[in-house]
Amino acid sequence: MHSVIEMGLDTQVGWVLKLNGPVIFDDHVLGCSLLQELSVIRTSIGEDVVVWSPSISGNFNVAEAMRLLVIADNANSPDWKNLIWNNRFPSKISIFHWLDCNRSIPVKDTLIRRHIISAHSSSFCVWCNSEPETVDHLLIHCSWS
Template sequence: MRFAPNSLWCRVVSAIYSNGSCTKESAWWKDVKVACGGEGEGWFQEGILKHVRAGNATKFWLEDWSGVGILRERYFRLYNLSRLKGAFISDCGVWVQGVWNWKFEWRRPIVGREVLWLQNLISDLAGVRLVENSMDKWTWSPSPDGVYSVNSSYSFLQVADLAPPNPIFNLIWHAAAPSSVVAFARRCILDRIPCFESLLKRHVISSYDAAVCLFCQKDIETSFHLLFSCTFALDVWYGCLNWLGISSALPMEPRAHLLQFRFGSYTSHNQGLMTIWLAGIWTLWLSRNAKVFRQEEAIVTNALELIKLRSWQWIRTKITTFGYSIFEWYSNPLLCIQCM
């Protein structure tokens, strides 16, 4: 579909699956995504490269095309204000005598810090060179001519299989959390979440003052600080330990923190504990975003309640044999985990 978008078969599949006419995916389509390594990542996603020309087949906010990451994640507030959330790049500007000019449409006038964010966005896009009247296209990197073939995929997968499996990722992969949360955890372990420090490095924010953690107002907001060593995060994690009835120190590096959260003798309960760990980092991240984007106060007891609730909901959804009530989960989580 990526390589021959105008072919008849591709247009038929797109009409069925991409235009909103299909509300429920078929088993066949799910199998295709699993075979490709999952939605949004996996071996197929790694092998394809998009070449942006005029930007007529690339979503401005939603695709990773600009060289600075997905713009929706980087400029979430501006994305929310945009009237063209699903627009292609070519819809976000005009050509004037061979020169591309960005032209955005907002739901209301841009004010305050939004002006700075818009300046940063335009600055990020300064290096982009669009090509007038030229179609965006996909190429398949494992193949020398850029054209997808079964043979090149086979060779690509053989090489990929030689890479040692990462036991850390296996741990979170088997947890009961939604795939989007597992993907977030993976980015967290790889230090790739868009916290203030990463924005500072990319000159999206210009001063250290603007990169200070909003929870403690003391240190620069790195991903490790935000999720593991900030006083707010520490209070939340030790609240979790208290809920679990476990006494333990917790490291401040994500891999070590994750491994420690299995707590030795409870290794048979990995799936439940990993789910709680994922609910922990996800809740901390959402609390941070609520503070950054909606100025909502972060409260430790509220975060703890959400971790308990989210982990219970995720386990109930994914593990059909798990029949404990929310009250039983709140009262004795380890007992419930033993029976997963």
């Protein structure tokens, strides 16, 4: 690993761009704007340090990390309520989708696990009789679906 100084820091201006070969950009404007952005970055001389950027102090904080994870999880999660209970679909489709999201479609795997049918009865798919009847099998993998 190299320090900032070893990578080419000009103490008067900023980064010294020492390129080992030609840089080819498909978009000339993009290349120029990238070089312009790099030219305005100012650095300081000193020891390189690791900084936790979400924190004002720069120190890692577990509470802040958890808050960021929750925010990221919520941002990446679709709004299932609006996707499932959409008025454009018939209610039977919405109910089936809701059951699937909650892993509650009454397939043999679920019925055996809930002790609704005997564990000694066949758990194989009633359609293809080649694999256990699970939601994934019925909706995705079964040759009959």
